[in-house]
Amino acid sequence: MxxxxxxxxxxxxxxxxxxxxxxxxxxxxxxxxxxxxxxxxxxxxxxxxxxxxxxxxxxxxxxxxxxxxxxxxxxxxxxxxxxxxxxxxxxxxxxxxxxxxxxxxxxxxxxxxxxxPESLSVRNAAVLGTAGITASLCIDKLLMTGLKPSDGPVLVTGSTGGVGSVAIALLFGLGFEVHAITGKAAQHDALKALGVTEIFGREELSEPSKRPILKGRWAAAIDTVGGVPLENVLKSLKPQGSAAICGLVASPTLNMTVFPFILKGINLLGVDSAEVTPQKKADMWRFMIENQAALTKYQDxxxxxxxxxxxxxxxxxxxxxxxxxxxxxxxx
Missing domain, CATH: 3.90.180.10 (Medium-chain alcohol dehydrogenases, catalytic domain)
Incomplete structure (x- = not known):
């Protein structure tokens, strides 16, 4: 050339x-x-x-x-x-x-x-790409806390985006009950086909709550939006729950107390996919390759x-x- x-x-x-x-x-x-x-x-x-x-x-x-x-x-x-x-x-x-x-x-x-590897095509590698690496890093951090499917549902925000949708497919393949937040009503059937069992409208988490702690609903969460939705997710985690965060499309700001962290022992786990070590990135590719069966429906x-x-x-x-x-x- x-x-x-x-x-x-x-x-x-x-x-x-x-x-x-x-x-x-x-x-x-x-x-x-x-x-x-x-x-x-x-x-x-x-x-x-x-x-x-x-x-x-x-x-x-x-x-x-x-x-x-x-x-x-x-x-x-x-x-x-x-x-x-x-x-x-x-x-x-x-x-x-x-x-x-x-x-x-x-x-x-x-x-x-x-x-x-021979088991992953060039096209599928691009389909996964940064979105897949980021989703895998989020799941990896949640699993490192000891999270198990029996602990309860995992919420995914920004669920129709690249990171959110790959995360849903992988979580479902690992046996987790997956819930999703989306503002796109037209995508509800597609989300259910991907493995989501319960879908919430974006408005459910978009309004600030003055309460420092909300009823525990989710064992864990993967958040791609930040801002007020993340505040409400953190307040709504079950005791010892964890949220892996990787985005800020709503806002980079959090305005909340430390009460959920010190009264329910929750974890806030930051994820960066750009500067992780080559070894860690290789581990995440291996994780996705091992779970390719969970990504079959993702081609849609x-x-x-x-x-x-x-x-x-x-x-x-x-x-x-x-x-x-x-x-x-x-x-x-």
Whole structure:
């Protein structure tokens, strides 16, 4: 390959951000790097922010977003990888300040790259991607507290998003009773097909409560939204319950007392999928591969698009109009 297509975001002289598919030259292989031919990426909320000029995510433009990338090795400066080997890259700085998976070729450090086993296709690796890693890290932290299916239901907020929906599939596969919060009434049947037994409307947790503690309803929770909904979830955990948190689409702020923590002994578990160690990330890929059977129904939640459709879907994810995972095919 001498050139490749990429979804490039530029900042014009008036400070506005423009998106277009461009042709770029394939870079020279650098020491300590791997060149990868990307076959699939996926749209994450962070990609939408980068695509619309959020300087908290991407400092300098022009830039190619895409925090997920799955494909095969074009060239490698390390003998750890061979030409044509299927690989995946998620997190680190990919798609933030390093050109990411919305381009057909990426150049990344060797330590960012994970080889794919024969049991996991390049496409399915992208379907899981950062959403799968994050969901798995949340479940891993909950299991480390000793959580068992017999302890009671697990609540998932932001349940129709990428992280929430993957978490539901995995939790159900592990034998947990799963409850969900969503504002999308049209997705209730799909959530039940994925394994959810009880669905609550978003409004049920969206209003602040002056009570420091609420009736215990859930043994654990995975929260992707933050803010008031998280406050109400924490107040509603059963004694010794835990909440793994990984998002802030509602708000990054918590306004509550410490009473649920010191009177019910609950745990607040923070999850970051970008900077976890390569070993931990490899463990999470292994966990998902071992539980692939639980993800069979998840294919119904996957929408596949090409680079030219990205502007439309960037707008959709910012407006909260996407359910499940939107896969970006770099061969369309």
């Amino acid at each position: 001498e050139s490749y297509q990429a979804f490039e975001v530029t900042e014009n002289s008036e400070g506005a951000f423009e998106q277009q598919v461009v042709t770029r030259s394939v870079p020279e292989l650098e020491e300590g790097k791997v060149l990868i031919r990307v076959r699939y990426s996926a749209i994450n909320f962070k990609d939408a922010l980068s695509s619309t000029g959020n300087k908290g995510v991407t400092r300098e433009y022009p830039h190619v977003p895409g925090i997920d990338a799955a494909g095969e090795v074009l060239q490698s400066s390390s003998d750890r990888f061979s030409v044509g080997q299927p690989v995946v890259v998620t997190g680190h700085d990919l798609g933030m300040n390093t050109d990411g998976g919305f381009g057909q070729v990426i150049s990344v450090p060797v330590d960012w790259v994970h080889a794919l 939640w996957v929408t596949e698009i090409g680079l030219a459709q990205l502007p439309e879907y960037v707008d959709k994810i910012l407006q909260g109009k996407i359910a499940g995972r939107t896969l970006v095919s770099l061969d369309q």
